[in-house]
Amino acid sequence: xxxxxxxxxxxxxxxxxxxxxxxxxxxxxxxxxxxxxxxxxxxxxxxxxxxxxxxxxxxxxxxxxxxxxxxxxxxxxxxxxxxxxxxxxxxxxxxxxxxxxxxxxxxxxxxxxxxxxxxxxxxxxxxxxxxxxxxxxxxxxxxxxxxxxxxxxxxxxxxxxxxxxxxxxxxxxxxxxxxxxxxxxxxxxxxxxxxxxxxxxxxxxxxxxxxxxxxxxxxxxxxxxxxxxxxx
Amino acid sequence: xxxxxxxxxxxxxxxxxxxxxxxxxxxxxxxxxxxxxxxxxxxxxxxxxxxxxxxxxxxxxxxxxxxxxxxxxxxxxxxxxxxxxxxxxxxxxxxxxxxxxxxxxxxxxxxxxxxxxxxxxxxxxxxxxxxxxxxxxxxxxxxxxxxxxxxxxxxxxxxxxxxxxxxxxxxxxxxxxxxxxxxxxxxxxxxxxxxxxxxxxxxxxxxxxxxxxxxxxxxxxxxxxxxxxxxxxxxxxxxxxxxxxxxxxxxxxxxxxxxxxxxxxxxxxxxxxxxxxxxxxxxxxxxxxxxxxxxxxxxxxxxxxxxxxxxxxxxxxxxxxxxxxxxxxxxxxxxxxxxxxxxxxxxxxxxxxxxxxxxxxxxxxxxxxxxxxxxxxxxxxxxxxxxxxxxxxxxxxxxxxxxxxxxxxxxxxxxxxxxxxxxxxxxxxxxxxxxxxxxxxxxxxxxxxxxxxxxxxxxxxxxxxxxxxxxxxxxxxxxxxxxxxxxxxxxxxxxxxxxxxxxxxxxxxxxxxxxxxxxxxxxxxxxxxxxxxxxxxxxxxxxxxxxxxxxxxxxxxxxxxxxxxxxxxxxxxxxxxxxxxxxxxxxxxxxxxxxxxxxxxxxxxxxxxxxxxxxxxxxxxxxxxxxxxxxxxxxxxxxxxxxxxxxxxxxxxxxxxxxxxxxxxxxxxxxxxxxxxxxxxxxxxxxxxxxxxxxxxxxxxxxxxxxxxxxxxxxxxxxxxxxxxxxxxxxxxxxxxxxxxxxxxxxxxxxx
Numbered sequence: 001x002x003x004x005x006x007x008x009x010x011x012x013x014x015x016x017x018x019x020x021x022x023x024x025x026x027x028x029x030x031x032x033x034x035x036x037x038x039x040x041x042x043x044x045x046x047x048x049x050x051x052x053x054x055x056x057x058x059x060x061x062x063x064x065x066x067x068x069x070x071x072x073x074x075x076x077x078x079x080x081x082x083x084x085x086x087x088x089x090x091x092x093x094x095x096x097x098x099x100x101x102x103x104x105x106x107x108x109x110x111x112x113x114x115x116x117x118x119x120x121x122x123x124x125x126x127x128x129x130x131x132x133x134x135x136x137x138x139x140x141x142x143x144x145x146x147x148x149x150x151x152x153x154x155x156x157x158x159x160x161x162x163x164x165x166x167x168x169x170x171x172x173x174x175x176x177x178x179x180x181x182x183x184x185x186x187x188x189x190x191x192x193x194x195x196x197x198x199x200x201x202x203x204x205x206x207x208x209x210x211x212x213x214x215x216x217x218x219x220x221x222x223x224x225x226x227x228x229x230x231x232x
Numbered sequence: 233x234x235x236x237x238x239x240x241x242x243x244x245x246x247x248x249x250x251x252x253x254x255x256x257x258x259x260x261x262x263x264x265x266x267x268x269x270x271x272x273x274x275x276x277x278x279x280x281x282x283x284x285x286x287x288x289x290x291x292x293x294x295x296x297x298x299x300x301x302x303x304x305x306x307x308x309x310x311x312x313x314x315x316x317x318x319x320x321x322x323x324x325x326x327x328x329x330x331x332x333x334x335x336x337x338x339x340x341x342x343x344x345x346x347x348x349x350x351x352x353x354x355x356x357x358x359x360x361x362x363x364x365x366x367x368x369x370x371x372x373x374x375x376x377x378x379x380x381x382x383x384x385x386x387x388x389x390x391x392x393x394x395x396x397x398x399x400x401x402x403x404x405x406x407x408x409x410x411x412x413x414x415x416x417x418x419x420x421x422x423x424x425x426x427x428x429x430x431x432x433x434x435x436x437x438x439x440x441x442x443x444x445x446x447x448x449x450x451x452x453x454x455x456x457x458x459x460x461x462x463x464x465x466x467x468x469x470x471x472x473x474x475x476x477x478x479x480x481x482x483x484x485x486x487x488x489x490x491x492x493x494x495x496x497x498x499x500x501x502x503x504x505x506x507x508x509x510x511x512x513x514x515x516x517x518x519x520x521x522x523x524x525x526x527x528x529x530x531x532x533x534x535x536x537x538x539x540x541x542x543x544x545x546x547x548x549x550x551x552x553x554x555x556x557x558x559x560x561x562x563x564x565x566x567x568x569x570x571x572x573x574x575x576x577x578x579x580x581x582x583x584x585x586x587x588x589x590x591x592x593x594x595x596x597x598x599x600x601x602x603x604x605x606x607x608x609x610x611x612x613x614x615x616x617x618x619x620x621x622x623x624x625x626x627x628x629x630x631x632x633x634x635x636x637x638x639x640x641x642x643x644x645x646x647x648x649x650x651x652x653x654x655x656x657x658x659x660x661x662x663x664x665x666x667x668x669x670x671x672x673x674x675x676x677x678x679x680x681x682x683x684x685x686x687x688x689x690x691x692x693x694x695x696x697x698x699x700x701x702x703x704x705x706x707x708x709x710x711x712x713x714x715x716x717x718x719x720x721x722x723x724x725x726x727x728x729x730x731x732x733x734x735x736x737x738x739x740x741x742x743x744x745x746x747x748x749x750x751x752x753x754x755x756x757x758x759x760x761x762x763x764x765x766x767x768x769x770x771x772x773x774x775x776x777x778x779x780x781x782x783x784x785x786x787x788x789x790x791x792x793x794x795x796x797x798x799x800x801x802x803x804x805x806x807x808x809x810x811x812x813x814x815x816x817x818x819x820x821x822x823x824x825x826x827x828x829x830x831x832x833x834x835x836x837x838x839x840x841x842x843x844x845x846x847x848x849x850x851x852x853x854x855x856x857x858x859x860x861x862x863x864x865x866x867x868x869x870x871x872x873x874x875x876x877x878x879x880x881x882x883x884x885x886x887x888x889x890x891x892x893x894x895x896x897x898x899x900x901x902x903x904x905x906x907x908x909x910x911x912x913x914x915x916x917x918x919x920x921x922x923x924x925x926x927x928x929x930x931x932x933x934x935x936x937x938x939x940x941x942x943x944x945x946x947x948x949x950x951x952x953x954x955x956x957x958x959x960x961x962x963x964x965x966x967x968x969x970x971x972x973x974x975x976x977x978x979x980x981x982x983x984x
Binding site: 005007009010011012013014016017018019059106133211213 | 266273302377504535542543544545546584661663731736737798930933934937938939940947949969970971975981983984
């Protein structure tokens with residue numbers, strides 16, 4: 001049968017949903033005419049930056065899949081990515097410091113208002129007694145890997161004394177298999193915590209990250225990150 | 233039961249030839265007709281046909297629907313049995329967020345323009361009624377099962393209304409709504425707490441809380457609350473949640489760690505406040521379960537980056553919902569609560585039908601929950617006012633026939649034949665070359681089979697075929713031909729359809745359970761299809777219906793009509809369907825009608841290859857139902873027992889009561905009721921197992937350039953077994969063939 005005689009389906013414009021659109025009914029309306037709800041408006045404003053990051057990430061991923069992608073493109077993309085991450089870190093830290101400042105100034109303002117005899121509203125209930133600042137636990141890291149591997153561990157003070165569990169480590173690309181052979185052991189309170197990571201021989205190079213949780217509260221108390229680079 | 237079925241006269245369509253439309257029907261003479269074979273007659277297939285025959289296409293697509301047996305409907309097929317009672321595959325309720333399903337059905341009714349003077353269900357509003365009363369059951373420590381009933385408030389509009397009326401929901405908006413739900417629940421607790429500091433409520437009425445406060449003000453408030461322990465009272469908690477609402481509305485402006493800390497502080501304070509009071513207060517315990525699950529969900533949405541991940545809720549598709557909630561701090565008791573059990577029950581989410589293996593994708597479950605709770609229009613549930621076949625498939629059948637669609641009943645697909653790869657031209661995609669059918673029965677005179685009957689002016693599907701229209705009909709009836717049984721392979725002849733001659737394009741709209749049997753060649757050749765069958769699983773279900781001569785109040789149920797889930801296996805879901813009795817044809821109308829359903833474990837019973845498998849499974853359901861009525865129903869209907877462990881069998885209404893040998897006494901009387909095991913491959917329910925979404929094949933996939941797929945088992949944007957998913961898939965299949973409707977017009981396809 002010749003291909004000319006046969007009727008075929010048209011080429012699809014796309015084959016997957018665009019789940020990052022924030023509307024139930026598909027593409028956002030131009031001009032945001034129906035964004036009357038203040039929540040939606042503030043949400044859209046607040047998310048502009050993050051959406052831009054997502055779009056850039058998608059564009060980079062798409063380019064990586066193109067046959068015409070060249071090493072010089074990669075260099076420029078990595079530079080762009082680094083700049084973006086630096087910008088993000090800077091914004092994040094800025095906000096964090098701002099919070100600390102606010103927390104301090106808030107309490108200072110209360111103290112000052114009280115000293116001046118200004119009305120301060122109902123007295124707050126007594127704060128919980130401050131705990132002794134705790135230090136992150138000592139950690140021993142054991143890595144079994146046929147490929148070069150760098151491990152970065154970030155444990156917060158809340159991890160001290162808690163029973164910890166670590167999630168499987170994931171790569172940004174969901175199609176990449178996870179690293180599941182990752183454990184955290186504490187033989188006795190006097191021993192250091194032992195983080196064991198076994199990297200399968202066929203694990204694709206990349207950066208794999210996972211969170212460390214307090215088993216009792218399920219709260220995040222740290223992160224672990226493993227960078228696998230191609231062997232010589 | 234079968235001998236009691238009396239078929240009414242076929243519904244009054246003029247007799248037509250199988251190949252020529254009748255004079256009364258619209259003759260479609262397209263400029264250049266594209267022949268489309270649609271295989272299957274469920275929601276997805278019918279939706280595809282409805283889209284492809286829209287007037288806008290100007291008759292471009294000549295559609296033929298090939299259907300096993302005598303009726304459309306797939307898993308939603310129903311029939312009229314003795315006393316013209318409605319007999320379903322199970323319980324079907326439509327949810328208020330089924331935008332695509334309602335939209336198409338409303339268009340269908342509008343197009344039919346039925347005369348309300350002669351047809352009791354003339355419009356879609358006649359066809360559906362709001363059902364806002366829902367419930368779940370919880371088991372108490374002393375072993376009792378207590379229903380928790382709730383009236384879901386009506387919302388603006390109706391499902392299927394034109395879009396744009398406040399339906400712009402993204403994950404961030406859902407999070408705000410979720411926090412509002414927590415606040416509402418806490419306020420309800422404050423209202424019932426006599427010692428609660430009610431006065432504080434007016435100080436900063438949360439509902440009036442401005443949502444656009446400067447960020448520094450919000451952060452200062454958060455810091456203050458955390459520093460001074462202001463969450464230690466219920467009033468403080470409510471204020472804290474109101475603040476959280478503001479934060480969720482513009483989440484990226486706030487550091488993730490701060491938000492998580494604030495959430496955790498709220499959760500631990502709420503737990504501390506309520507924990508001591510939960511033991512003796514079941515109502516409080518239920519509210520706490522919802523609050524706890526909700527806070528865990530919020531925490532997980534932030535922690536797993538769902539709000540920024542372009543995959544939306546699919547980010548957590550690989551997790552089981554319960555596992556994911558526990559991972560994010562939900563208490564085990566909350567995860568085991570009736571609220572969450574009902575979520576699993578309503579989706580039959582038990583792998584291999586095993587109640588000990590509850591599994592559903594966390595991403596799909598959350599997507600379903602937010603759609604169900606935050607986007608429903610009009611009513612949370614909508615109840616059909618007759619059988620699903622009568623209310624949905626008969627109107628579609630009528631409308632499609634008017635549009636010139638041909639129906640070939642009694643066609644059982646046996647194989648989808650692919651072209652030999654060696655014959656493909658350079659760059660040519662593989663395609664379907666032939667479709668092989670068993671023709672189960674021939675219609676006398678080569679006419680089209682007339683499938684509908686008239687029940688009080690309403691076109692309905694019968695529970696049995698009309699053998700009078702079939703060649704050798706009396707013999708087939710006498711020999712007990714089971715046209716819908718996978719195990720009855722008898723046929724009149726075989727038929728092969730060839731590409732270009734008999735069809736150009738194919739919509740495969742069969743149930744997933746049938747795919748291994750009817751697409752053997754496709755599955756053998758294509759690893760993607762094999763992977764799909766390995767990962768996207770189905771489950772058998774069971775159901776029974778009770779007609780009773782007494783009303784439910786006499787049995788101890790005093791609440792309004794309800795749909796309740798999370799009850800005892802194997803029939804964990806019950807719906808009070810008393811409203812249907814008036815649509816049936818009883819000489820002495822029963823006073824109540826109850827539907828029950830649940831999963832049916834695959835592990836039990838004989839080998840599925842055994843010809844007696846179907847009958848054995850039906851009998852298994854009968855035994856399950858009798859045991860359930862004797863042992864369990866008393867938890868819901870406390871006066872349903874004649875004695876401990878014995879149901880009041882005498883209350884069952886028997887449609888054959890006037891026969892010389894009426895239904896008998898005691899348990900034997902159950903034989904007069906209706907029950908079924910949905911074990912035929914096409915009837916099996918599609919599961920949303922963790923990690924399975926990625927293996928689904930999309931209707932938009934173009935690996936085979938003249939084939940698309942349709943069904944709730946496809947990758948259709950809402951990957952779960954339900955009417956809405958099937959309709960979305962059918963619309964996508966139509967888009968794949970015709971580029972219409974636009975993808976943006978398929979509500980929820982691009983939903984996070």
